Amino acid sequence: MEAAQGKLHRRLHVKPDGRRLWLYGWEPHRGEPLEELPPAPAPAPHCRWHPLRSEWVVYAAHRQERTFKPPAEFCPLCPAAPGASPGEIPFAAFEIAVFENRFPSFSPLAPEPPPLPVETSRAAGACEVIVYSAEHAGSLAALPEERVRLLVEVWADRCREILARPEVAFAMPFENRGEQVGVTLHHPHGQLYAFPFVPPVVKPMVEAFRRESLLERLMDRTGSAYEVDGDANATAFVPPFARFPFELWIATRRRAPGPWAFEAAETASFAAVLRRSLARLDALFARPMPYIALLYAAPKGEEAHFHTHLQILPFLRAAERLKYLAGCEQGAGTFLADMLPETMVERLKAAAP
Amino acid sequence: MEAAQGKLHRRLHVKPDGRRLWLYGWEPHRGEPLEELPPAPAPAPHCRWHPLRSEWVVYAAHRQERTFKPPAEFCPLCPAAPGASPGEIPFAAFEIAVFENRFPSFSPLAPEPPPLPVETSRAAGACEVIVYSAEHAGSLAALPEERVRLLVEVWADRCREILARPEVAFAMPFENRGEQVGVTLHHPHGQLYAFPFVPPVVKPMVEAFRRESLLERLMDRTGSAYEVDGDANATAFVPPFARFPFELWIATRRRAPGPWAFEAAETASFAAVLRRSLARLDALFARPMPYIALLYAAPKGEEAHFHTHLQILPFLRAAERLKYLAGCEQGAGTFLADMLPETMVERLKAAAP
The missing domain is CATH 3.30.428.10 (HIT-like)
Structure with missing residues (x-):
């Protein structure tokens, strides 16, 4: 994993509700965790088969409650600061942070689906949030080149780790950018979805x-x-x-x-x-x-x-x-x-x- | 074609540029055509094969110029009136009017595609506009029941006629409703697309x-x-x-x-x-x-x-x-x-x- 830039460092932090957070950087991450967010609800997504489209549809009813364009001072992707309301990343600084989504559509913890008059399956897999920077403003294009290179290394590392899980068939890092495509959090970030099937x-x-x-x-x-x-x-x-x-x-x-x-x-x-x-x-x-x-x-x-x-x-x-x-x-x-x-x-x- | 309501009447009018207009009603349509719009440009759509999706993509470059939220007094779907600017329907009254789209993505007149480094095909087929009412304001739900029944009869008649054409594999009446889904004309209307292939x-x-x-x-x-x-x-x-x-x-x-x-x-x-x-x-x-x-x-x-x-x-x-x-x-x-x-x-x- 030697890049032109140097060596990729990764630090794992487990949040009080069990969700994992990985801090990636060209420098080793240091610092003690500050205040954490209240625990996430237990994820309960499930899949149903759409017989006319021959594809799985994923139901994650708790997502209806997810964070919707919070004001910047409550941004859940900003680094922690003493006295500020806590966010998803309880550290004062980071290069790139990745954490398991609070409202996942796919989850390693997905339960067995409820009995239904249609074919169902477990929404096994993963949904991760990839925070590109500790800065609330900005965009991927405006980050320094070494940071975008770090992001490519992070994609590589996350895909490798997630594809090694037996329940995962496909992993897809992606970014939705702009309110016009439904973005609810403006802090520069992307996501990674890992699917238990190869999607359509x-x-x-x-x-x-x-x-x-x-x-x-x-x-x-x-x-x-x-x-x-x-x-x-x-x-x-x-x-x-x-x-x-x-x-x-x-x-x-x-x-x-x-x-x-x-x-x-x-x-x-x-x-x-x-x-x-x-x-x-x-x-x-x-x-x-x-x-x-x-x-x-x-x-x-x-x-x-x-x-x-x-x-x-x-x-x-x-x-x-x-x-x-x-x-x-x-x-x-x-x-x-x-x-x-x-x-x-x-x-x-x-x-x- | 006997409905509870009575008999479906259809009148064909050919516009000066050759595009067809059908006037449908429970009553026979009468009246002389008034002023017509300037002729439509020759349609030139073509299809290209998307090898990673295994599907056709349709290019209709002239659509970029299509009518975009005109003010109500220039609505191209309103009936004609002496002294008003002409629209697509040069008659003073109608129940339901159907006409061949000025900016079609599929057309009986689609030319042979240009030479390209990818697989191409003719965008044969049809794009029709179905105007539900002569009234500019309103919606499908607000129309009287006999008009919605007439619309179902119109769908039946259009599909039957279009599916009889050798180049058509599938016909789909549809409606986009609301600016949030990209609607550019607010006069109550739907469309019908006829495809030269069975779409994905x-x-x-x-x-x-x-x-x-x-x-x-x-x-x-x-x-x-x-x-x-x-x-x-x-x-x-x-x-x-x-x-x-x-x-x-x-x-x-x-x-x-x-x-x-x-x-x-x-x-x-x-x-x-x-x-x-x-x-x-x-x-x-x-x-x-x-x-x-x-x-x-x-x-x-x-x-x-x-x-x-x-x-x-x-x-x-x-x-x-x-x-x-x-x-x-x-x-x-x-x-x-x-x-x-x-x-x-x-x-x-x-x-x-």
Whole structure:
């Protein structure tokens, strides 16, 4: 785990309610825990089978009570301070902190589902919150490069640890950014969901990668025509079949199944290209771009074929116009794109931050 | 086509740019056309194959220019009036009007796709706009019952006509309701999309219905436990695997492949239950419920198995809280529900309009 930057340090802290918190940094984490939040309720999610969609739906009824846009002085992701109300991270300082979600949709502690007139299953798995910085304001694009590199290392470490659990089939780090996509906490953070099944979006991806090394082939075939940024190790490009406005994918040029298989130079390149790409999206309309960003890494057992990559799905098609997912997208599953990928490439290239 | 109400009348009018307009009513439509809108641009959508999702993405770049929340006096769906700016319907009165969309994502006139480094196909099919009323204000739930029944007849007639075209595999009437789901025109209307393929959401539905008559079996097994409204012919129920808050499905008790196969009493029941269900959703938070409503009918060739039904997918989980489709839904395809279907049933029953 030697990165260009140095060695990744990890400290485990177990909260009074049993939830785990990991403090990651380029420096060892020190300091005594301060006041903790009241214990979380016992998680009770369960899955039900949707027979017309052939997919699991996850019910986590207690999530209805979750924290909803608290004022900044009660931010549960800010570091602890004497006299301040406690948050989820009872330490005065940290680089990156990861903790088990207070309102998980998947949990190692998920109970057996209740008896129901439909097929059910345990919502085993994990939901973790990844706090990028102790600073309440800011964004992933605005963090220093070494911090984004640390984040890639954290993704690698969390995926490795979680995929080793017998009940987990797939782990997905992601970030929802912006109130327009439903973000309720503004402190820069992402999440990681670990699923007890390979979810619907990932199944055809797995099959595609089994058939061919699709991303490498796409890069070969399109050359630099769809590339927006890149270096010797990593590339940011608009897929020629983009669904979202200004959709950008980031991948290493060499196939790697997950960030845990990156060489140090690949981690550095991936982080640098990601950071510049997010800054470019913010520059496009001179405002923070709302997006969903997803790191796809190999489900368990698919390491030999899968090409890990990060998809950024932006939601602004113009400065004041959101992309909505309405009847055709939701009802048919078919995306309508207003803008050609070729236009996206041109406009993204022109939007240098 | 004898309904309890009387006979469905249809009048075809071809607009100067070649687009068709159908005027439907319980009464024959009369009157000379008034001023028409300037001609629509030639439609040029095309499809590209998304190899990691195994689905078609539709590009309709000219849609970026489409009408965006015009002031009411320029509503393109209002009837024509001497001295007023022209709209899409050049007649002074109508019951229900259907016309070919000015900015279609699928079109009988779709050209051959351009040469591209990805697999492409023609965006053949159709996009129609269904205007429920000549009145600019209002909603489907607030229309008189005979008009909602007329709408069900219109869906039947449009589906029948469009499914007879060789290039069409599936036709889907739907409605996006509310600015929260991206509605740009407030005049009460829905749409109909006809696809040259069976879209991703419908494929597993087709397979499920081939295996068993799923909705009839579900009704048998759950009895009235999930039913919110209904009569001898039609029912409105919360599926025990609901994904959206207060999700409601409306179906005839007897399996019918599409509304074209309804008996007159079924059409009347379906319309009445639909209208009351929408009113119930509006009553829930004493405000118009944003929703996507989708009428699923048998794709071509699946008439022997498919059970047509209408799904209403509401977007308010509380008076001021929208359901967002974020990282887990978009990125994994797995829905997180905050509310149990059993709770939805109780609350919907209590929300009698």
